[in-house]
Amino acid sequence: MKCRIFWYIVSLLCVLFAANLFWGSVRIPFRSVLSILLGEEEKATWTYIVLQTRLPQAITALFAGASLAVAGLMLQTVFANPLAGPSILGIDSGASLGVALVMLLFGGSVGRITAGLSVSGYMAVITGAFIGATLILGLIIFFSTLVRSNVMLLIIGIMMGYITSSAISLLNFFATAEGVFSYVMWGMGDFSGVSVAQLPFFCGLLLAGLLLALLLIKPLNALLLGERYAENLGVNVKRIRILLLLSTGLLTAVATAFCGPIAFIGLAVPHVARLLLGSSNHNLLLPLTLLCGAMTALLCNLISVLPGTAGVIPLNAITPVLGAPVIIYVIVNQRKIQYFH
Amino acid sequence: MKTSPVITASDLSIGYRTGRRTSIVHHNLSFRLYPGELTCLLGANGAGKSTLLRTLSASQPALGGELLLENRPLVAYSEKERSRHIGMVLTDKTMAGGLKVEELVALGRQPHTGFFGRLHAKDHALIAEALEAVGITHKAKSYTAELSDGERQKAMIAKALVQQCPVILLDEPTAFLDVVSRTEVFGLLHRLAVEQNKAILLSTHNIEQALVLADKLWLLSAENGLQCGVTEDLILHRRMDTLFNRSGICFDYAHGVYYPIVNGEQKIVVESEDETLLHWTINALNRRHYQCLSVSEENASLPRLQAITPNQLVLTNENGTQTFDSFNALLTQLKTS
Secondary structure, three states: OHHHHHHHHHHHHHHHHHHHHHOOOOOOOHHHHHHHHOOOOOOHHHHHHHHHHHHHHHHHHHHHHHHHHHHHHHHHHHOOOOOOOOOOOOHHHHHHHHHHHHHHHHOOOOHHHHHHOOHHHHHHHHHHHHHHHHHHHHHHHHHHHHOOOHHHHHHHHHHHHHHHHHHHHHHHHHOOHHHHHHHHHHHOOOHHHOOOOOHHHHHHHHHHHHHHHHHOHHHHHHHOOOHHHHHHOOOOHHHHHHHHHHHHHHHHHHHHHHHOOOOOHHHHHHHHHHHHHOOOOHHHHHHHHHHHHHHHHHHHHHHHOOOHHHOOOOHHHOHHHHHHHHHHHHHHOOOOOHHHO | OOOOOOEEEEEEEEEEEEOOEEEEEEEEEEEEEOOOEEEEEEEOOOOOHHHHHHHHOOOOOOOEEEEEEOOEEHHHOOHHHHHOOEEEEOOOOOOHHHOEHHHHHHHHHOOOOOOOOOOOHHHHHHHHHHHHHHOOHHHOOOEHHHOOHHHHHHHHHHHHHHOOOOEEEEEOOOOOOOHHHHHHHHHHHHHHHHHOOOEEEEEOOOHHHHHHHOOEEEEEEOOOEEEEEEHHHHHHOOOHHHOOOOOOEEEEOOOOEEEEOOOOOEEEEEEEOOHHHHHHHHHHHHHOOEEEEOOOHHHOOOOEEEEEEOOEEEEEEOOEEEEEOOHHHHHHHHHHO
């Protein structure tokens, strides 16, 4: 039965991935897309759109969604809190602060704007995002040793988010109009920011983070029992925490640097995966979360091109609409949901 | 056959070290923990039971003295080795509700499995065996969240069993359990200690059960440190009174319970041929601040209560003799007089 869920999800993922290639703001006939994908001669603009825009965008969505969802799952387990997530704990606002610093102070930018920029330009943005994300994550972990209550910890995360946003406002205040514009655009979230040239780099970093996450499945399961039990099962809790910090920091930072702070995928998708699977066992839960995250991101990307030629809906206008009801459902039904107890 | 201890401590100091400050909770503790025995650690809140257990499980370092696990210093063990020698059952809140019981128990195999924690036939056999031993085989496929508190504690004990450790430490395993589950868990632990030759040490506030089933008692108190011995030796050497150094509480050596000391202004002589009736008569009178005495010549002038049956209680005092047909009637009369 559990295998069947994986088959459903994988087939759905393939369908959504294909849909992302066949459907976009510009209407391109089905047959033409097919022949472009098969390498046949077609209209040059259509070929460009499919191969240089839609394909990298779908791949970006696939990787970013998977990464954010897996990061969310790891945070929920390590903080023993089903309501943890990169956006709630202020980790992606940390990444945003890093990005804002680089973009607004040094004039670097990401996305389409960086297409012409040197490698050092977007490297600077990613480094900024990574430092910001891991810094906040480190602070949260530090506070988690002082504050035992999970709700209190979430509130601290939200407070950190406020502090970083006020720092960002301040930076915006002093920045140039162009800088502010590109930062605001970035903040709306979008999967089109990764060019074909940047794609291997983007995917490589996220793959490294995902691989690290897969290697941590055994200690993640032990952590379900809490730190003292995990310790008694031979887990070096300190080292595992650092590795988890590295992995979640890398996944959140890279995804955020390129695609903007995308809310709710990290928070809601692990719940969807747990409910589908009916288990908290990371052996299957982590791979399923990864697939569901990729699927959700592809779905959101598909929705974002609904207006057709009129433009693109920002991702952060879509993800909360999908994600928030999931979280409300989970909270309302938490007495009935096993993994809360 | 002479068995050798699994854990030996001599002159052990336990406590906390935060930064440069050291606060010692106990020093000069010496004890041995033997396999095949259920040892109960008793003590008041704050006596240092948890600190001692944490030190034994190497969650916190000893501040001095020697602590040997199978004749090797505990600190010389790696985390992995330790996890194969000492299994723990705690009262910590877990997030394991979404795991099946068998998956939860399987986590206990982690110290023995490979990098990815893959379970082999041998592991599955051990898990089934442990579930059988604690009596929750029928719950193997249930979610941990669906277990009662008692069953959950048994599942955690099964987890400690599949760790295949010679020592199992339990921190208040019966804290949230009702009488039935409490008795079951104690009985189970005693049986496991004997049948599987484990050294089982548990801390508890459950003195009644501990006195019945513990092979050894460890009494921990701030004033007297750690006193170890076979349960009956400690009781009959009147050591139980040293456990709680507070006025107002006293150990009833005949019945194995603690009771509040009666500061009776009034004295009364009580007699009954029925042991049970005598016990409960005294219980009732103590609650009314009567100090109960047994029949003797010098007490002849005191009021006297003869409990013949629960429905025939004869009170003799300066006002003459009255017979009551229930404790309710007796106590009402005593209150008004």
